[in-house]
Amino acid sequence: MKIVSRPNDTLTYYSKLFDVPLILLEQANQGFDAEVLPRGQTVQIPGYALFFESSPRHTLKTIAIERNILIDQLLVTNQLVSPDELSHYDQIIIPEPVNDFIITDCDHYTSAKLERDIQKLMAVYPFMRSQSAGSTVMGKTIPELGIGTGETHVHLNGSFHANEWITTAVIMRFLNEYLLALTNQLPIRGMNLHAYFLQTHLSVVPMVNLDGVDLVIEGVEAAGAYQTEVLTLNNQSNDFANWKANITGVDLNNQYPACWDTEAKRKPDSPQPRDYPGSHPLTEPEALAMQALTAKRDFKRVTALHTQGKEIYWGFADLEPSDAKAIAREYCRVSGYRPVQNLDSYAGFKDWFIQEFRRPGYTVELGAGVNPLSFEQFESIYQEALGIMLANLYVS
Known part of the structure; x- marks a missing residue:
């Protein structure tokens, strides 16, 4: 989440306010002194996301009590509204800690x-x-x-x-x-x-x-300009489940100069869906x-x-x-x-x-x-x- 610093704000203050280790704040905002932060500086707060909601409530304090968050967190993220007299048209920014996985769809990982x-x-x-x-x-x-x-x-x-x-x-x-x-x-x-x-x-x-990877999961369309070549190597089949190589039919884990000659002598001598170590x-x-x-x-x-x-x-x-x-x-x-x-x-x-x-x-x-x-x-x-x-x- 990104916020804009106010007068006298520091990374040390944000560390305490948002309960984020100072070292993470410093790494996210390299070049900033932890105790000296220019006013109006965009600062990144790790581990938080911002949510927006329209608010018919009267004050930021009311929202803080309802959402069980610190009023100072709302004050630092809502500097453009009047904290003691909210309008029905105000968009209130709610900072919330991310406490669950962001990456949830791991199947067919393209x-x-x-x-x-x-x-x-x-x-x-x-x-x-x-x-x-x-x-x-x-x-x-x-x-x-x-x-x-x-x-x-x-x-x-x-x-x-x-x-x-x-x-x-x-x-x-x-x-x-x-x-x-x-x-x-x-x-x-x-x-x-x-x-x-x-x-x-x-x-x-x-x-x-x-x-x-994209070829295996998505099929020949993922090969772009290499469609003809990969189909030829794959016996014209669009099922690439057995494909280990890169898009040109070279096994990338047989490509290194560590007894490469030994491996090359017993592996295919031309591009294949698997095992070809390359010409060199x-x-x-x-x-x-x-x-x-x-x-x-x-x-x-x-x-x-x-x-x-x-x-x-x-x-x-x-x-x-x-x-x-x-x-x-x-x-x-x-x-x-x-x-x-x-x-x-x-x-x-x-x-x-x-x-x-x-x-x-x-x-x-x-x-x-x-x-x-x-x-x-x-x-x-x-x-x-x-x-x-x-x-x-x-x-x-």
Whole structure:
């Protein structure tokens, strides 16, 4: 919610008035001094939404009593009306704390839903940062979201594979729950999220393969200028449920220079709905975007969500650091998943991260069944993944 500052108002005052941690206000209003706020400055208050109603009542105090809110909250949000003599024509602005999920429609989670939900979250939680990590083949922006002020930078991503779009829904539900807990100063599973916000900066790319996800969910029309090509690769079928690749038929999680030659020798040698690693490593803009993002940051750890199998892969060519195993055990403890150190599979994002930076990297296979997993599993998958995503904030 946005308000306009009055004389002598400060961020510290707003923190107390709206019961919002000062650090969240400072993050939402970077560049403002907490104790010096220019008059007439637009200020964002995290965790609140504004509602408008016509009021035949007589005073703001009457409304405050009826709505059980502080009169000072009404005064700061209704500076253009006379507080002691309201007109029937006045539009009264009611500030209300958001205490429930904003993201409620997680089924068939397309790139359009992702964009919509990011906008919703940013409106209520402006201390979350949103920027572009790059673009897809079709020119869609790959969003990166950031939460936290800590010096420990960790990364989480989903939907490298098109028919694993449920991973994006899981991530976005988690972000919503995390943000909700921060502004309402509530724990998740008994844990103080404010402490994690201060110690960890979480980077999130909720959907890497936007073009492919839309193709799986919406069909050939989502392919735009690539309709002929994807139909040819898919044997003229408009059922793209088995499509893992990006829109040009390249498997983005087989695109990294980490034993890529080994993988290429046993995988298809031309574009396919799945498994084709490309003609060379890092030919696709989505893979390049993730490489560039990771190279630019100082991630202590990366975690990539995939489906399915309820397993956590944590090693690569014995290059993983000594603490990788302990972190994998914690991921497994909080999820019930099985740890797997080595797998006869190469050229993945976490493989490259371990090889390049010698830091812990994880591929987490959510749920069980056949991709794309039935959305009926969403709640159980989310609860399993929630422990992992929280652990990603607190493990050292």
